[in-house]
Amino acid sequence: MSDNPIHPDSxxxxxxxxxxxxxxxxxxxxxxxxSYEHVPLTRRRxxxxxxxxxxxxxxxxxAQLPFMLKTDLRDTYPYGLFARPMKDIxxxxxxxxxxxxxxxxxxxxxxxxxxxxxxxxxxCAAGLTExxxxxxxxxxxxxxxxxxxHYGAEALGATVIPISGGNTERQIMVLQDFxxxxxxxxxxxxxxxxxxxxxxxxxxKNLTLKTGVxxxxxxxxxMRAHIEERAHIKAYDIYGLSEIIGPxxxxxxxRQCGLHVFEDHFLMEIVDPKTDRVLxxxxxxxxxxxxxxxxxxxxxxxxxxxxxSIIPERCACGRTLRRIHRISHRSDDMMxxxxxxxxxxxxxxxxxxxxxxxxxxxxxxxxxxxxDQLEVQxxxxxxxxxxxxxxLEQLQKKFAxxxxxxxxxxxxxxxxxxxSIARSQGKAKxxxxxxxxxxxx
Amino acid sequence: xxLKQLSVFLENKPGRLSQPCKALTQAGIxxxxxxxxDTEQFGILRLIVRDWEKAKTVLEKAGCVVKASEVLAIEIxxxxxxLEGVLAILEPNAINIEYMYxxxxxxxxxxxxxxxxxxxxxxxxxxxxxxxxLLEPSTFYTLA
Numbered sequence: 001m002s003d004n005p006i007h008p009d010s011x012x013x014x015x016x017x018x019x020x021x022x023x024x025x026x027x028x029x030x031x032x033x034x035s036y037e038h039v040p041l042t043r044r045r046x047x048x049x050x051x052x053x054x055x056x057x058x059x060x061x062x063a064q065l066p067f068m069l070k071t072d073l074r075d076t077y078p079y080g081l082f083a084r085p086m087k088d089i090x091x092x093x094x095x096x097x098x099x100x101x102x103x104x105x106x107x108x109x110x111x112x113x114x115x116x117x118x119x120x121x122x123x124c125a126a127g128l129t130e131x132x133x134x135x136x137x138x139x140x141x142x143x144x145x146x147x148x149x150h151y152g153a154e155a156l157g158a159t160v161i162p163i164s165g166g167n168t169e170r171q172i173m174v175l176q177d178f179x180x181x182x183x184x185x186x187x188x189x190x191x192x193x194x195x196x197x198x199x200x201x202x203x204x205k206n207l208t209l210k211t212g213v214x215x216x217x218x219x220x221x222x223m224r225a226h227i228e229e230r231a232h233i234k235a236y237d238i239y240g241l242s243e244i245i246g247p248x249x250x251x252x253x254x255r256q257c258g259l260h261v262f263e264d265h266f267l268m269e270i271v272d273p274k275t276d277r278v279l280x281x282x283x284x285x286x287x288x289x290x291x292x293x294x295x296x297x298x299x300x301x302x303x304x305x306x307x308x309s310i311i312p313e314r315c316a317c318g319r320t321l322r323r324i325h326r327i328s329h330r331s332d333d334m335m336x337x338x339x340x341x342x343x344x345x346x347x348x349x350x351x352x353x354x355x356x357x358x359x360x361x362x363x364x365x366x367x368x369x370x371x372d373q374l375e376v377q378x379x380x381x382x383x384x385x386x387x388x389x390x391x392l393e394q395l396q397k398k399f400a401x402x403x404x405x406x407x408x409x410x411x412x413x414x415x416x417x418x419x420s421i422a423r424s425q426g427k428a429k430x431x432x433x434x435x436x437x438x439x440x441x
Numbered sequence: 442x443x444l445k446q447l448s449v450f451l452e453n454k455p456g457r458l459s460q461p462c463k464a465l466t467q468a469g470i471x472x473x474x475x476x477x478x479d480t481e482q483f484g485i486l487r488l489i490v491r492d493w494e495k496a497k498t499v500l501e502k503a504g505c506v507v508k509a510s511e512v513l514a515i516e517i518x519x520x521x522x523x524l525e526g527v528l529a530i531l532e533p534n535a536i537n538i539e540y541m542y543x544x545x546x547x548x549x550x551x552x553x554x555x556x557x558x559x560x561x562x563x564x565x566x567x568x569x570x571x572x573x574x575l576l577e578p579s580t581f582y583t584l585a
């Protein structure tokens with residue numbers, strides 16, 4: 001069994017495989033039935049294939065069901081995929097979509113319980129107990145990170161400090177004075193905190209902090225080593241996405257060797273992103289998730305675009321939940337900027353709101369004081385050029401406003417000379433990522 | 442009455458000014474006067490040449506973004522208060538000067554200012570009425 005104390009919710013981490021599969025099948029049949037009855041899109045797609053809910057007799061039968069995509073959420077904005085009436089929905093969150101509109105996700109009271117439970121299990125896997133004091137530096141708001149971690153830490157029985165992101169000075173004061181033993185944040189923000197703490201002369205040796213739970217953006221094992229050495233803590237990776245539930249889909253245990261997927265609530269498949277064929281354990285492909293217990297928005301075979309592989313071996317921690325490798329990359333061109341999902345197509349849509357034809361542009365990502373910086377370079381064309389400085393500055397502002405409106409992030413817009421953005425075979429490289437390379441989110 | 446001025450977009454980086462200058466040199470085009478406006482990120486090179494159409498083609502071939510716009514060459518008495526006197530004529534008429542810069546040569550006792558004015562035609566009429574001399578392109582080019 002595990003070497004950490006176990007919260008009762010985490011007993012499900014140790015189910016015997018037969019029992020787990022029995023639960024999974026029961027829940028899968030229920031979620032397919034509910035979707036078929038209440039989500040017109042799913043019903044239509046199943047009917048097109050001559051499928052009925054009762055055709056799902058084994059877990060393997062899931063392969064007959066159609067995939068769901070991020071665009072399905074966008075196309076049915078805001079509530080088209082909800083399987084429950086609004087009176088049953090107790091919470092909404094939103095994340096950025098592929099166009100100007102966000103993706104809206106809802107939770108029933110029961111969904112909130114499940115979310116809190118999987119986040120409690122996430123913290124438990126990281127070794128936290130009711131004795132821990134958790135500084136939650138994930139952003140609170142429409143972003144699922146802050147409130148997801150908050151409810152999970154409370155469900156665990158830990159003491160939660162809902163400090164949210166930013167305000168580094170106050171973060172340091174709380175770390176010093178409140179007996180904080182664990183922190184959650186994006187890894188990049190914690191790197192910034194490390195630098196600020198070292199600069200302040202406080203040092204980590206005088207702090208009670210022992211655990212960091214990091215997620216919502218890519219980070220590498222090298223970053224983990226750096227964080228653990230500088231801050232004298234153990235750093236754990238967590239995985240989740242708003243479309244499925246938020247944080248709480250998978251989490252690392254004390255072994256820090258892959259992330260256990262909470263399979264009793266999320267059925268995972270790995271598919272070949274090109275052929276859509278389901279791949280056997282151990283082979284790398286796109287992670288496809290089915291929510292087994294979500295009532296508000298059941299997602300069936302959702303294409304995450306995250307590339308990983310299943311680790312078939314049993315983990316030394318004793319959990320029977322299978323693990324996935326830390327996410328190595330994505331099968332699409334999505335960027336994660338300050339925890340926000342951004343596609344180059346969104347930037348294009350924003351630029352086109354200002355200019356009639358799409359100028360050559362390049363997205364340059366960097367990291368300053370632990371925060372991602374988004375710069376968009378736009379090649380000046382004869383149409384947009386003007387001999388008056390004010391007109392060009394106004395144009396920069398218009399681009400920046402349009403981008404902020406579409407992706408919800410402040411962007412620095414830089415006008416550059418024509419042909420100054422490098423092109424290979426006539427096509428410009430759209431994204432230059434100068435942040436430290438990441439492997440997970 | 443109106444002169445053609447060429448504007449070139451430049452990034453605010455070392456060496457960016459020399460590229461358009463080199464292109465003009467190679468084409469044997471002399472810059473009569475110029476002015477550089479800059480912000481933290483970019484600059485606008487405004488210049489006046491004799492054959493602006495040729496210069497525009499040359500600069501565009503060199504990869505520059507070029508815009509031709511019309512400016513006025515206003516003769517201004519080269520003495521204290523000379524410029525103010527001209528401005529005093531335009532101001533009450535709500536004529537906005539977008540920007541202006543001085544021409545390097547004098548004409549007799551007068552200085553020459555290049556001005557970009559939104560409502561150029563009205564400015565011309567008003568300045569003329571007040572006896573302010575505006576240089577015809579042909580006169581201007583012989584000066585330089």
